[in-house]
Amino acid sequence: MNVLDALNWRYAVRQFSDEKITSAELKGLLNAVRLSPSSYGLQPYKIIVVESKAVREKLLLHSYGQDKIAQSSHLIVFAAQTQIGDTTVDNYIDKYAKITNKPHSELINFSEHMKSALAAKTPEQRQVWAHQQAYIALGNLLTCAAVMKIDSCPMTGIDSAGYDEVLGLDEHGLTTSVICPIGRRHSEDMQAYSPKVRFDYDEIVMEI
Ligand SMILES: Cc1cc2nc3c(=O)[nH]c(=O)nc-3n(C[C@H](O)[C@H](O)[C@H](O)COP(=O)(O)O)c2cc1C
Numbered sequence: 001m002n003v004l005d006a007l008n009w010r011y012a013v014r015q016f017s018d019e020k021i022t023s024a025e026l027k028g029l030l031n032a033v034r035l036s037p038s039s040y041g042l043q044p045y046k047i048i049v050v051e052s053k054a055v056r057e058k059l060l061l062h063s064y065g066q067d068k069i070a071q072s073s074h075l076i077v078f079a080a081q082t083q084i085g086d087t088t089v090d091n092y093i094d095k096y097a098k099i100t101n102k103p104h105s106e107l108i109n110f111s112e113h114m115k116s117a118l119a120a121k122t123p124e125q126r127q128v129w130a131h132q133q134a135y136i137a138l139g140n141l142l143t144c145a146a147v148m149k150i151d152s153c154p155m156t157g158i159d160s161a162g163y164d165e166v167l168g169l170d171e172h173g174l175t176t177s178v179i180c181p182i183g184r185r186h187s188e189d190m191q192a193y194s195p196k197v198r199f200d201y202d203e204i205v206m207e208i
Contacts, residue, residue, distance in 0.1 A: 062162025
């Protein structure tokens, strides 16, 4: 399926069937999401996979009755880091040095540049920035899932503080950004047949 066909096929699923996606599909999808770009490459978030029904039943209490988070095959939670600063950069530089085979001494300017850019932001701005990076990964997940014929529904209609508590995110220095149940659409989900409501090309694309 080409990308446009995949994007027309996908929709925000209202009702999932109880069919599971395979672990190979899940791994393939998450490996694609892992390749998402991010500001400076810092990837200041985690991608949490929740399969346990028991945990998802607890999360349902913080999902305003949107029971698809428990019905779906798996629930993906994108969680942004809460402590963003020099350590975020140091961890990345360690990884960068290892992968590129460069000594740390060659990366000092790069590291200092990232550290000062982050230090110039307020803590609130750093948190917003981290959430923005998580949303890029969400966008990739939606597109990659569609190409792989995996159904999904991006969701922010949740109480993120409740999610943080149930998942114990605080102790990992994380906070919920956005969630996305994935799986297979229910055959009775009529939303699958609703037309796509989008602004026309000329209404949304400005050619200057
Ligand atoms: C950030 C974000 C949050 C959303 N939150 C919810 C949600 O909580 N519940 C829900 O059913 N749909 C949610 N949606 C789905 C949108 O309503 C849906 O993507 C939009 O109406 C376009 O329809 P389509 O995705 O079916 O093409 C969300 C979408 C995004 C991108």
